[in-house]
Amino acid sequence: MVATAAKQAEQLRLDGNTYFKKDRLGAAIDAYTEAIALCPSVPIYWTNRALCHRKRNEWTRVEEDCRRAIQLDHHSVKAHYMLGLALLQRKEYAEGVKELEKALDLGRGANPKGYMVEEIWQELSRAKYLAWEHESTKRSWELRNLKDTCEAALKEKHFLDNCGDQGAVDGTTQSISEQLKALDRVFQKASEVDTPTEVPDYLCCKITLDIFRDPVIAPSGVTYERAVILDHLQKVGKFDPITRETLYPSQLIPNFALKEAVRAYLEKHGWAYKMD
Incomplete structure (x- = not known):
């Protein structure tokens, strides 16, 4: 009986896959749901159904199915x-x-x-930027409110200190102006971490123009992104794309100094990319 149910569930999975490829998402969901009813402990049935919900932008259902899949298999790449x-x-x-x-x-x-590793990497980079943007916006509002409060408190203090002392008005006005400028400089400095900056050219691959993740240096002294230069050597030819000198994969050496420079730059500017 158990073997029969498992066999039926597997056939339903295959049917669901066929429907999915034809973009018949409703039919695919029904097939996976029936497979789940027969064998609820098989995580792939849950992730397959979650994939259908994802294509429909039904994210609550995606979350529910993925959490169930993770309960069954903590190592499910697709579920996480x-x-x-x-x-x-x-x-x-x-x-x-x-x-x-x-x-x-x-x-x-x-x-x-x-292929999923690169896809996940791209989404992770986007997610970390969104997280940084969300937090930076929140901090910007907090700094703005704090600055307004400080300015109001400073003006009130000077007003109370000099209330009735008309002879000190000019000096007080100048003092307030100077202190407000100093306060502005302090908050300007505090907001710099949330100001995006252009990445220096030396931290970017000369082929992709994107920031380095896993830089390697060639005998010519030129540094490339590892995956990009390896792809070039395999598909285009065994030569340095810039100097045109003969180049083999075994000649590439990790550029740890540049990798560390990239890491330090990203941390300084609040960009939470994950280095390879």
């Missing part, structure tokens, strides 16, 4: 990945980032060169 995306939709940025990081770690362990 889609749960992360669902949490981002609810603006739960911190939790969403955690789930995407978990998915990325699991994906790297299972298949480092798989």
Whole structure:
């Protein structure tokens, strides 16, 4: 009886996959739901249904199915990945980032060169920027309110200190002006961490123009993004794309100094990219 149910559930999964490929999402969901009813302890049935809900932008259902899949299999890359995306939709940025990081770690362990690793990486980068943007906006409002409060308190203090002392008005006015300018400089400095800056050219790959994640240096002295230069050597030819000198993968050496420089830059500017 159990074997029969498992066989039926697996056939329903295959049917659901066929419907999904044809973009018949309703039929696919029905097939996966029937498979779940027969064998609720199989995590892939839950993640497959979650994928259908994702295509429909039904994020609450995506979250529910992914949480169930994770209960059954803590190492499900797809479950952690889609749960992360669902949490981002609810603006739960911190939790969403955690789930995407978990998915990325699991994906790297299972298949480092798989398509999902790059897809997860891109979503994680976007999620971390959204998290930074959300927090920076919150801090900006808090700083603005605090600055207004400080200015009001400073003006009130000077008014009370000099109330009735008409002879000190000119000196007081000058003192208030100077202190308000000093206060403005303090808050301007405090807000710099939330001001996006352009990444210096030397921290970017010369091929993609994107910031380095895993820089490697060639014998020519030129540094490239590892995945990009390896792809070039495999598909284009065994030569340095800039100097045109002969180049083999074994000649590439990790550029730890530049990698550390990138990490330091990103941390300083509040960008929480995860280095390889």
